[in-house]
Amino acid sequence: MAVIELKNVRKAFGAVEVIGCVNLTIPDGAFVIFVGPSGSGKSTLLRLVAGLEDASAGQILIDGADVTQMGPAERQLSMVFQSYALYPTKTVRQNMSFGLEVARLPKDEIEARVDRVADILKLGDYLDRKPRALSGGQRQRVAIGRAIVREPVAFLFDEPLSNLDAALRVEMRVEIAKLHQRLGATMIYVTHDQVEAMTLADQIVVLDKGAIQQVGTPMELYQRPANLFVAQFIGSPKMNILAVQPDGAAVAFADGTRADFGAQVAQNLSHIGFRPEEVQLLDEGEGQLQGTVEVVERLGSDTFAYVALGALGTVTIRMPGNVLNIAPGQRVGLGLTLPQLHLFASDGTRLS
Amino acid sequence: MSIVGKTATSGKFRRNRWLLTGVLSLYFLYTFMPLFYVITAATKSNPDLFSTFGLWFAPDFNLWDNLHTLFTIQDGIFLKWMGNTAYYSSISAAGAALFSTFAGYAFAKYSFFGKKLMFALVLGAVMIPQTALVIPMFLMLSKLGLTNTAFAVIAPSLVFPPGVFLMRAYIDDAISNELIEAGRMDGAGEVHIFSAIAFRLLMPGFTTVLILAFVANWNNYFLPLVMLNKPDMFPITVGLAQMYSTAISGTGGVLLFTVVMTGALVSIVPVIAAFLIMQRFWQGGLGAGGVKA
The missing domain is CATH 3.40.50.300 (P-loop containing nucleotide triphosphate hydrolases)
Known part of the structure; x- marks a missing residue:
């Protein structure tokens, strides 16, 4: 002891x-x-x-x-x-x-x-x-x-x-x-x-x-x-991280896409992160980000989708169970909500 | 599809193999011929030694007589020399192997001030033949009044730089640092770790150095020649050489030629025996299972 x-x-x-x-x-x-x-x-x-x-x-x-x-x-x-x-x-x-x-x-x-x-x-x-x-x-x-x-x-x-x-x-x-x-x-x-x-x-x-x-x-x-x-x-698959810039009340992604989360974000915000299960897969045109499904992995208990966001890179999405209505090549939208986002300052430390 | 290039049966490999076998055969002849000469010469009578073909046996098989002469000449002094050689070389070899192991272990497993320099000195010492050091050592020991003693032959032989070099390389591989650390965690001191854990794992290396040192000392000629002048303290090498010089000087020693040859043959036997006995320690895999590679 x-x-x-x-x-x-x-x-x-x-x-x-x-x-x-x-x-x-x-x-x-x-x-x-x-x-x-x-x-x-x-x-x-x-x-x-x-x-x-x-x-x-x-x-x-x-x-x-x-x-x-x-x-x-x-x-x-x-x-x-x-x-x-x-x-x-x-x-x-x-x-x-x-x-x-x-x-x-x-x-x-x-x-x-x-x-x-x-x-x-x-x-x-x-x-x-x-x-x-x-x-x-x-x-x-x-x-x-x-x-x-x-x-x-x-x-x-x-x-x-x-x-x-x-x-x-x-x-x-x-x-x-x-x-x-x-x-x-x-x-x-x-x-x-x-x-x-x-x-x-x-x-x-x-x-x-x-x-x-x-x-x-x-x-x-x-x-x-x-x-x-x-x-x-920490976490497997690891957290998705995207570089952003504050743009008034909204944030701007590196490719110029703007997303409004309906709340003010800190001015020194430089990255947002979200766990694979903290993002919603939506139809094309909905949500803050648009992308193309590249690969779908079905583990039985979970379904992983790897979605290419063009210049922003690829993000991983985890959905419980065997999700059937998703296939490679499909255009999708990603839904993010502010409370679930991890916000990081330019020095890498957590905001809020 | 056939595989091209250097496979085991490619023409190039076969040619190389013949070349290799050829070169090794020549080397075998080179090393075996003198030995064979000693064997045949030891079976001949003195007149036959000079009148028959050197590399084959004479019709008259005289080995038993020669052996009898060898062991009875000058009141059986050859036996005394053999005992001396065994005494000098076994103590020297055991000491040299032990010191080499200690030093190799320290070099392989500890960091200490001046380690690089000291190891460079060991490497340098490997290049210096002992013969070159015999005269200064004689002067030193004679000042101390220690010539003509077993100590004068044994003490210089305890230093065996090639053994240190070999043991360092061997210990580097054979003993993992984690094994030593496990011993430390268990509360064992460094000496205890060395003796209870490490030493058993070093046996193959230790035996190798032991044999090398044993053979080197068994065959050592110059050091005892300089250090000793009493015939009853001579090792075989010096004794036989002295018999030989008596033989060639022709002062009633003609008979001694066959005795010298027989003595040479007998003196090889213990070395071969030592190799055969030590061989069983030459097994690898002693450390298997202790640490995951």
Whole structure:
């Protein structure tokens, strides 16, 4: 059980600053996900918390105690690595008990703990096997088991599922969610997969270029993204973004089309965004924008239409169910309403 | 449709293959002929050695007599030399392989001040033959009064720059950084991580360096020649060379020619045995399953 705080944490490799002044508090028992594109600094931030990298400046606190100068083990954290990082020459049991042996726990307690965790993770049948005799999912379970047996104050996961195939990834995702409910421990999880972030997290920390872009619950991020980056990063398919200019009470799109939303818009408005499900598909001539359907994808539960808006580019529209009266080549109108629009200023931040 | 270009059966490949086989056959002859000469010579009596064709056996098979002479001559000094060689080269090889592994691990996995310069020095040292350093080392050790000791032969051999170079390259590949980090997260110290996790994975590399160092030391001639002057401390190389010079000087040592040849043959056997024994450690895939590539 731990509250983890980062205060003005910076990290530079030589002259390259990869983390620039991060302030963050991770509440006790929270499942926090660091998400961002590659090179955003999410893994580095996790490694700073773990103690595998030294912070260039700032403080890292666990339950109020400054651990900035402490080594990984002293911080009493466990980490699950992307590559599993199992000890190849040791059996599953030896892999899980290694950390406990290092800590010089009594033999019978080590055995009891390993057995208990093996039971939770259904690894009982594999305890005497070497990692090479296990499947990818089993190896990842051993890696998680090795983290659990140490009973750490918090768990760190570095893209733990990205080496698994799609089906197994969904399965393990559910297992990790269950594990969090069962253990109630603080967990920090790094991923570039925003679906993992949306489904697992209590709180998502969106990172880009070494800086926190937004911290919030998955729904806050989805419904009120703080800037253009978060708006485009969270959500699949991603948010449609169009460049606009305020034109009196209306807005003008880049191709000269004007749209009147019946309300005054801010003078520094530069982009509008709308989720694929926040736009209405109308007949030609209706709505604010006109376009041609390029491609229709039918998933059964949803229908996606990709509509070309000429010079403005292509937007994605999501409609529930199997929508039949739509076909490629069809001319359509798009209906947007102001309350559903996300408005962004010229510096990319959210307006209103 | 047939595939054109460099497939396994293309004419060009076949021609190249014949060329390659030809060149390798010549190389095989070049390396095997002296060995074969030693084998045939060791089976001949001294007169036959000079009167029969060198690359074939004489009608008279004299190997057992030669072996008997070899092991009994000068109160069995050859056995003593063999023991010396085994002692010097096994301690030197084990030490050299161990130090190479330590150094290679440090170079591969840690960043420290002066690393680039130090590695450049190691690379430079690979280019300098030990022979060039023997005289300065002799002067140094004689000042310390350490010549004519096993230490004088073993200590310089513990430094094996090619081993450091090999181990660095091997460790770079064989040990993933995450494995070391997993050990750190588990609370293990660096020495513990090295000994409990990394070392087992390095066995193939370690054995390679061990064998290379063993063979180099087994065959080392110049270093013991300079450092030692008591015949009962000689390794085989120096001992046999001394026997040979007695033989050519003709001072009652004519018989010794076959003994030298037999001694040379016997001295190869342990090296071959070492290769065969160590071979089983040369298996790849020890690290399989630990980390996802």
